[in-house]
Amino acid sequence: MSTRRLFLTLLSLLPLLVLPGRGTPQPLLPQHYEEYGNNTGMRLYLPTEFLPSLLEDRLHFARMRQYDDGYRRAAGQGLYEQALAYTDSLIRTSERHPMPGVRFTECYKNRALMFRRLNRNADACAAYARAVKVQDSLMRLEQSEVIREMQASYELDRLALDNALLRATHHKTALIAVALLLLVLAAVVGAIYIGNRHTRQLRRKLLLETKHAYESELKKVSFINSICHEVRTPLNCISGFSELLTAEETTPEAHAQYCEIIQENRRQLRYLFDDMLEVAFLENLDEPLPRSREELCDLCRRQLRILKVKYPKPSIVYKGLIPYSEIDLRTNGKYLSMLIAVLLGNAYKFTQKGTVCLECGHVDDERVFIAVSDTGCGIPPEKHAYVFERFTKIDSFSQGNGLGLYLCRLIARHLEGEIRIDPAYTGGTRIVATFPRR
Incomplete structure (x- = not known):
């Protein structure tokens, strides 16, 4: 059986011994290399020592398999001396010519088993000790290889x-x-x-x-x-x-x-x-105007009386809608009187016939108002904001310099009030100024 396996092994190596074909220009072969295979475009270059090494490995492997088969036959037939000889040959061959990846570790245990069956206990103990030692060395070798591989993997990682x-x-x-x-x-x-x-x-x-x-x-x-x-x-x-x-x-x-x-x-x-x-x-002026306690109704009566005495006109009726009760507020009497005088003067100037009316009163608990209305020519609605600008006059030929209402707006602003023309009044012009009481 072993002869047949050896024959098959040699037969598998025959294709490697075929020389390359002729007729096709071959490239220069590398030094110390041989060419195998004669298909064009397919060349296999192997080292010159590869073939003898391969043959030797195949022969040793076949011999070791032959020794292993012989041991199994002899041990099965009870021929322990012959089985022991086979194990000794297998051990010597594997130790003299080790092959990568091939481990015949069972042969050491088989040798100890044969010694025990031959009742050679001392030799069996020595064989078992050697088997354990070989097993430990192989395990350490495998562990070291695994450690090297793991270390290499660790280094790569x-x-x-x-x-x-x-x-x-x-x-x-x-x-x-x-x-x-x-x-x-x-x-x-x-x-x-x-x-x-x-x-x-x-x-x-x-x-x-x-x-x-x-x-x-x-x-x-x-x-x-x-x-x-x-x-x-x-x-x-x-x-x-x-x-x-x-x-x-x-x-x-x-x-x-x-x-x-x-x-x-x-x-x-x-x-x-x-x-x-x-x-x-x-x-x-950047600072607020000085203020003191003033009585609004008294100021309005005084300015209306001055207007009646200063500008008497039979065709104009001066009317005052001033409450009898006192209205106290903190303000600047000089500039508030000036505002009332300017409004009355404008009403007198632009009213040829009719009524000039001065009124005052409460807007609410915190504010008071002063209003001057007349029955004069009036101001168009689109000019209500324009007349409070500086140097503006609706009629450029009328008497005046265009500063009156502008001065009134400045006074109202410095007294924290506001002044406007009442758009709802249609009988002439009605100008209303409101001020805070405190």
Whole structure:
């Protein structure tokens, strides 16, 4: 049986002994190598010592298998001496020519078993000791190989882990760099956006200031023209009637009339310059006006009485809707009286016939109001806000300088109140000012 296996082994090695075919140009063979196989494009180059080593390994393996089969036959037939010889041959062959991956460790135990069956107990004990020693050495060898493999795997895993950590560090650094770059880009975009918005705001503000400057220039020109007209007219009257007073043919009646006209024009000039001074003072005032306790009804009666005495006109009825009970408030009496006087003066100036009415009272527990209404020409609704601007007049040919209502708005603002034209009143003009009591 062993001869047949050896024959089959040699037969399997025959293809390796076939020489390469001729007729096809062969490449230069590497040094110490031989070529096997004659198919074009398929060449197998093996080391020159590979074939003898392979043959020797096959022969030793076949011999060891033959010894193992012989041991099994002899042990099965009870031929223990012959079985012991087979195990000794198998041990010598495996020890002299070890082959990788082939372990005949059972032969040591089989040898000890044969000694025991031959009643050679001392030799059996020695054989068992040797079997245990060989088994331990093989186990240590396998363990060392496993440890080496595990250590190599551990080194590979640690190297892979180090590479992964290094890549993670690189990724983290790249992510931080990208985040910083995005933050820088966001900051740049935000700065550009804020700069553009600030530029747009400055541009709008510049356009608004330019518009205001243009409107102020127009108002200044209108004011200068109005002031020139308002100043020139009384000055011409004063100058002309003063010359008439020096004439010899002036009668006493004319003399008295001329003196009255001169006095009236002098008062107009004084009012004009007083209004201009008050407007300049209030426009540049940053501190609140000084206040004291005042009685509103008494102030209104006094200003209405002054108007009746100062500007008597038979075609106008002066009416006062003033409560008999006292209305106390903390305010500036001088400027509140000035506001009432300006409103009454405007009502008198633009009313040729009818009624001028002054009224005051409570809006609620915290506020009071002052209202002046007339039956004059009135103010168009679209001009209600316009007339409170500086140097504005609806009729450029009317008497006045356009500072009265503007001065009233400044006074109301400094007294923490407000002033407006009542849009519901249709009989002329009704101007209402409200103030806090405290």
